[in-house]
Amino acid sequence: xxxxxxxxxxxxxxxxxxxxxxxxxxxxxxxxxxxxxxxxxxxxxxxxxxxxxxxxxxxxxxxxxxxxxxxxxxxxxxxxxxxxxxxxxxxxxxxxxxxxxxxxxxxxxxxxxxxxxxxxxxxxxxxxxxxxxxxxxxxxxxxxxxxxxxxxxxxxxxxxxxxxxxxxxxxxxxxxxxxxxxxxxxxxxxxxxxxxxxxxxxxxxxxxxxxxxxxxxxxxxxxxxxxxxxxxxxxxxxxxxxxxxxxxxxxxxxxxxxxxxxxxxxxxxxxxxxxxxxxxxxxxxxxxxxx
Amino acid sequence: xxxxxxxxxxxxxxxxxxxxxxxxxxxxxxxxxxxxxxxxxxxxxxxxxxxxxxxxxxxxxxxxxxxxxxxxxxxxxxxxxxxxxxxxxxxxxxxxxxxxxxxxxxxxxxxxxxxxxxxxxxxxxxxxxxxxxxxxxxxxxxxxxxxxxxxxxxxxxxxxxxxxxxxxxxxxxxxxxxxxxxxxxxxxxxxxxxxxxxxxxxxxxxxxxxxxxxxxxxxxxxxxxxxxxxxxxxxxxxxxxxxxxxxxxxxxxxxxxxxxxxxxxxxxxxxxx
Ligand SMILES: Nc1ncnc2c1ncn2[C@@H]1O[C@H](COP(=O)(O)OP(=O)(O)OP(=O)(O)O)[C@@H](O)[C@H]1O
Ligand SMILES: Nc1ncnc2c1ncn2[C@@H]1O[C@H](COP(=O)(O)OP(=O)(O)OP(=O)(O)O)[C@@H](O)[C@H]1O
Ligand SMILES: [Mg+2]
Ligand SMILES: [Mg+2]
Numbered sequence: 001x002x003x004x005x006x007x008x009x010x011x012x013x014x015x016x017x018x019x020x021x022x023x024x025x026x027x028x029x030x031x032x033x034x035x036x037x038x039x040x041x042x043x044x045x046x047x048x049x050x051x052x053x054x055x056x057x058x059x060x061x062x063x064x065x066x067x068x069x070x071x072x073x074x075x076x077x078x079x080x081x082x083x084x085x086x087x088x089x090x091x092x093x094x095x096x097x098x099x100x101x102x103x104x105x106x107x108x109x110x111x112x113x114x115x116x117x118x119x120x121x122x123x124x125x126x127x128x129x130x131x132x133x134x135x136x137x138x139x140x141x142x143x144x145x146x147x148x149x150x151x152x153x154x155x156x157x158x159x160x161x162x163x164x165x166x167x168x169x170x171x172x173x174x175x176x177x178x179x180x181x182x183x184x185x186x187x188x189x190x191x192x193x194x195x196x197x198x199x200x201x202x203x204x205x206x207x208x209x210x211x212x213x214x215x216x217x218x219x220x221x222x223x224x225x226x227x228x229x230x231x232x233x234x235x236x237x238x239x240x241x242x243x244x245x246x247x248x249x250x251x252x253x254x255x256x257x258x259x260x261x262x263x264x265x266x267x268x269x270x271x272x273x274x275x276x277x278x279x280x281x282x283x284x285x286x287x288x289x290x291x
Numbered sequence: 292x293x294x295x296x297x298x299x300x301x302x303x304x305x306x307x308x309x310x311x312x313x314x315x316x317x318x319x320x321x322x323x324x325x326x327x328x329x330x331x332x333x334x335x336x337x338x339x340x341x342x343x344x345x346x347x348x349x350x351x352x353x354x355x356x357x358x359x360x361x362x363x364x365x366x367x368x369x370x371x372x373x374x375x376x377x378x379x380x381x382x383x384x385x386x387x388x389x390x391x392x393x394x395x396x397x398x399x400x401x402x403x404x405x406x407x408x409x410x411x412x413x414x415x416x417x418x419x420x421x422x423x424x425x426x427x428x429x430x431x432x433x434x435x436x437x438x439x440x441x442x443x444x445x446x447x448x449x450x451x452x453x454x455x456x457x458x459x460x461x462x463x464x465x466x467x468x469x470x471x472x473x474x475x476x477x478x479x480x481x482x483x484x485x486x487x488x489x490x491x492x493x494x495x496x497x498x499x500x501x502x503x504x505x506x507x508x509x510x511x512x513x514x515x516x517x518x519x520x521x522x523x524x525x526x527x528x529x530x531x532x533x534x535x536x537x538x539x540x541x542x543x544x545x546x547x548x549x550x551x552x553x554x555x556x557x558x559x560x561x562x563x564x
Contacts, residue, residue, distance in 0.1 A: 038459075039459070041432060041462055042429045042431065097378075145307070148329075148453070149329025171430075171457060174453075174457055175329070176329060177526065178487055179525040179526070180329055181485070204460065207530055243461075248460070249530055250529065251530045254534075254556065272537050276538045279538060
């Protein structure tokens with residue numbers, strides 16, 4: 001399948017004198033993939049996201065970028081920022097930094113208006129986005145007078161209304177209530193499946209990310225140290241994953257602890273129903289052999 | 292050191308009513324997590340604990356001091372407050388200045404400030420960032436600087452809005468440990484969090500809110516395993532609880548109020564006997 005993003009020998013420092021935030025990244029992302037990124041705080045995840053949506057190099061001008069990022073066949077250095085933004089919608093880690101209009105509704109309409117879409121189309125997109133993230137009741141409110149989670153929902157809605165081909169989400173659920181976090185991830189998964197968009201999401205909590213991601217990247221000190229199916233992380237070894245700051249879901253911790261204590265299972269499950277059935281059918285057989 | 296909230300209403304100047312007749316008592320030395328839906332009023336509530344917001348109706352007493360009559364500066368001596376968004380807190384040019392600002396302002400002795408800072412920055416993994424500008428840090432680093440600048444003052448009451456937000460597993464574990472230690476030293480801790488897994492493992496008392504009201508207040512084990520409360524407050528059960536429910540679906544005698552990994556192990560092994 002076609003590579004929608006190609007990254008070659010990417011390096012980036014915020015200042016020429018500073019340690020690089022991205023040391024070396026080579027990566028191909030296929031159209032329609034759903035990729036989760038994890039790694040220690042400060043390892044370069046947000047910096048990497050900024051390279052995808054063109055903020056690097058266009059906005060962070062005192063930085064030094066080497067190598068290339070190609071999005072949808074075009075080199076981000078050669079594309080003006082507003083054109084990259086049309087292809088790559090990004091939800092920032094700090095939602096407040098993304099809000100600019102005086103009302104929620106205007107904020108969501110801002111992107112589609114800049115695309116020069118017809119009025120009815122803009123209205124339809126704004127309505128759809130408001131409904132999707134459940135903030136229709138906040139439409140007249142000022143974004144700066146909202147709770148943290150409400151702001152995050154507005155930021156997500158604003159990006160959804162752009163209907164980008166590539167969606168980059170930098171910890172989009174950090175401020176959301178648990179039910180809201182699941183809702184938003186479901187919405188995104190639906191978009192990925194139905195509209196074949198490409199999704200790249202930074203998420204520390206694997207129990208959330210693994211619900212939809214088919215590929216997991218772990219970054220460490222500006223490089224990629226893991227790039228594989230999420231299941232492979234567990235198959236390899238739990239210890240290095242934790243050293244890279246990846247939070248193993250408690251379900252997986254439970255199974256690995258039971259295995260450490262001498263029980264054996266046919267597999268380590270990712271979801272609750274499977275976990276329950278494995279426990280009911282397999283736990284106990286270990287006891288009879290160990291006793 | 293206790294906090295008493297009596298029939299508190301709060302309406303923002305723009306006209307939004309965020310709190311509706313909230314009453315709550317936090318005793319000295321308690322560890323409480325306030326949880327619940329986006330916009331439920333959690334941040335609004337805790338901003339009353341250090342006098343940042345003053346009640347529209349009702350009262351908030353901190354150690355018998357009515358916050359209506361006291362200034363934020365006065366309250367800052369007893370109550371440390373970490374904002375949900377670190378942008379609202381950080382304003383100096385280096386991380387070190389940021390961390391030393393509070394204790395210097397309170398005339399703590401220089402050697403003690405240095406010593407306390409060392410301890411906090413080691414714990415929060417900020418040692419290499421002391422000379423950096425808080426504005427050139429990653430989001431997770433910024434949150435930890437905000438935490439450090441409050442923890443370094445060692446206040447008797449700690450109010451933390453989403454202390455684990457944006458933190459990786461290692462930082463999260465350190466933060467949990469640090470909060471536990473402070474609590475064991477007698478500090479009163481109130482945190483706001485969406486992190487159900489964190490609460491399940493740390494087991495503070497849980498206050499659950501929705502639409503400006505407190506609708507549940509009890510042990511983590513009781514609140515986080517109550518389907519009705521969870522649904523109303525937009526919470527979800529911890530993974531371990533969800534697993535217990537799934538097992539109990541098929542084996543009715545299996546307990547449904549399990550929230551930690553170690554409890555689950557005990558129950559599973561017992562169950563198989
Ligand atoms: N500065 C403000 N001006 C006006 N209304 C506000 C302001 N801040 C918050 N609100 C409103 O008050 C209500 C409670 O907000 P609050 O920030 O206390 O919620 P919260 O429980 O902390 O939510 P979250 O989980 O999203 O952080 C919400 O309806 C919100 O829109
Ligand atoms: N605007 C900036 N100017 C200078 N340095 C920066 C800037 N933003 C981040 N850095 C530094 O670059 C490195 C990578 O930061 P980045 O924000 O990409 O990390 P992250 O993986 O997103 O972390 P977190 O999980 O805490 O959000 C860190 O050392 C950070 O201090
Ligand atoms: Mg980041
Ligand atoms: Mg809040």
